[in-house]
Amino acid sequence: MRIRSSLHFGAAIVAACLLVPSATAELPQRYQEWAEGPIQHLFTKADKDAWSALADEAAAENFIRLFWAQRDPTPESAENEYQREFERRVAYADQQFAHKKDDETVRGSLTDRGRIFVMLGAPRRLQQPGAGGSTSGGALGGDSAFGGGGGVASGGGGGRFGRGGTTDRFGVASEEVWVYEGDEKPEVIKKKRLRVKFRTKPGTEEVQIHQGEEALALAAEAADRAVLHPTMTVADLSTAPAPSALGGEAMDSDYQAWGASTLSDPAALESLRAALTGDAESSFSAHLDAAPFLAGDGTTIIPVQIATTGEPPADAVVVGELVDAAGESAVSFEIDSDWKNARDQKLRKTTVVAPPGAYELRTGLKGSDGAILWSASEAIEIPAISDELWLSDLIVSDNIFPMKEAQAMLEPFAWQGIVVVPKGDRTFEQEGVLWYYLHTCHPALADNNLPNLRLTVELDGAAKFRGPAAADPVKAGDDCWVLAQGLELTADRFPAGDYEMKVYVRDSEARKTVTSSTETFSVVVP
Secondary structure: OOOOOOOOHHHHHHHHHOOOOOOOOOOOHHHHHHHHOHHHHHOOHHHHHHHHOOOOHHHHHHHHHHHHHOOOOOOOOOOOHHHHHHHHHHHHHHHHHOEEEOOEEEOHHHOHHHHHHHHHOOOOEEEEOOOOEEEEOEEOOOOOOOOOOOEEOOOOOHHHHOOOOOEOOOOOEOEEEEEEEOOOOOOOOOOOEEEEEEEEOOOOOOEEEEOOHHHHHHHHHHHHHOOOOOOOOHHHOOOOOOOOOOOHHHHHOOOEEEOOEEOOOHHHHHHHHHHHHOOOOOOOOOEEEEOOEEOOOOOEEEEEEEEEOOOOOOOOEEEEEEEEOOOOEEEEEEEOOOOEEEOOEEEEEEEEEOOOEEEEEEEEEEOOOOOEEEEEEEEEEEOOOOOOOEEOOOEEEEEEEEOOOOOOOOOOOEEOOEEEEEOOOOEEEOOOEEEEEEEEEOOOEOOOOOEOEEEEEEEEEOOOEEEEEOOOOEEOOOOEEEEEEEEEOOOOOOOOEEEEEEEEEEEOOOOEEEEOOOEEEEEEOO
């Protein structure tokens, strides 16, 4: 289908993508972009024919709703696990496999590696001849709607998946081989072991598939197998008014809540607002953490975490809204997923996306009877896009760990495959470790293409301290860097009591200093 020769699969795939029909000229641009994006990996022949016959925007909306419904393994539930998994893989591929071509960035999910990753999952092993042998990854997760995942070593950037984009001193392309084997390989792979070879096109950043006829055929077969309900029609879908399949007003206005559903109960918002403005004490104890950060693609995001050390009602849901400076509700959402265990905390998370401006984030926990059990709000200031040196809010945590699955671009409180769990109650035990974590964007770079940053930590409270701190910056996006360090809370240096922390970051190249937000915490005797 896409093969001209074993040496030029990359060009062949690009050519084949042109065969995927886009929306007619009468449709808005967002529908054309949808059809020309990574969704084309899932298009069957029937999908292509149906898409090319669309006449108007309403027909396109119905097509997209039906497209995902036909692939939903649990149509009786509110969540489409297949769509969630697909979008998660696309986000990871976009982050890991993007490259420059003719001064433009090619989406990682539209590259050769991106296509194989999205359709077959991550390989069990990665072989890099001449680069230290093989590496192995962990499972993508048992809930994968692709019928088993594969492995992925998250968190290392593109280099963890290979040397893509480099050649040796003789101009010979680097090479990597993905190996699918064992119980973790997707069901579509019947043989014991599948090897997929990739090579970097000399003199470029482009990584092309090489000798991969079988992998391409299996990717196409996986797309066909994904259609679980081929006889389903639009008439079988809910007759209730549905939001736009491509995001509707949320997309057009640049607002969305990732990992949460749109709040459809107006009474819940009224109850939340009343709880926030009333004097009644909450019947439940929880903590809200939310602050603006920059995602790997430069998008400004607001990770949101609601955490508790208590036992939340299993049937309670988190409700929330983002209110703009005019007092208008910009986006409302609810999180009804299971509570996640994170050491001594139980938590639920989402990520809100919004354009620059001043906001108030309002959240609450709604019980089964509609009553608000707990509520909290946070002022959020999303900075305007600029090239000025910027520093995120300060996070304090005792729980930082690498992800065991591919990271989605908008994963809350996760960067480069590392999860940072804010300590909701800000209480740390002596002899433990307190991690402070933040990141900075747009620092000036030295000759080695690394920022020259100097950190100073200031503590005030039961003990006072001000001094330099060592924190090697780790790249997290196009122009952002992670800064993190662990403090050992020894009894002699951190007596029990309350503290305030502030971090100063000095950009020695630009001769500028930025200051973090002030964070409070308590140290207690175990």
